[in-house]
Amino acid sequence: MAKSHDYTAEIIWTGDRGEGTRRYRGYDRTWRIATPGKPVVECSNDPVLGGDPAKPNPEDLLLSSLAACHMLWYLHLACDAGIVVQAYEDNPLGIGETGPRGEGRFVRAVLRPKITVARGADLAKADALHHEVHHFCFIARSVNFPIAYDASYVEA
Secondary structure, three states: OOOOOOOOOEEEEOOEOOOOOOOHHHEOOEEEEEOOOOOOEEEEOOHHHOOOOOOOOHHHHHHHHHHHHHHHHHHHHHHHHOOOEEEEEEOOEEEEEEOOOOOEEEEEEEEOEEEEEOOOOOHHHHHHHHHHHOOOOOOOOOOOOOEEEOOEEEEO
16 A cells, blocks of 8 residues: 655745735746745746746756655665665756746756766676666656656766
């Protein structure tokens, strides 16, 4: 039987310049993510839509969440498989599209981790693990767009 998990966050709009949403260009697209016991994350809209480019936007957060979830499960599966990972970094790419009414969506993502493994590791086995992660990763199992993997490996 499946276990239920609850996640909470408080989203607080911080973009009122004194007139609320009276005018479209009269308010900022900024907010805070507050989760109990964790640092506050200051966010904004995509700069294309008037957001602050110095702050994470929803698309950044989704792509980062996807890559982080994949990484954590990859590390777990690598440990179980006897693959010793010594470093892991990813530069994921999310590809989105905007429709004629301004509606947007992700159409696919490519995770591009660079993984340092112990010398002599079975690289074919290490690479195959990426295709197992999607069976476990909460985020990957929740999105409706395809995710590809383009990993590279360095032996230490």
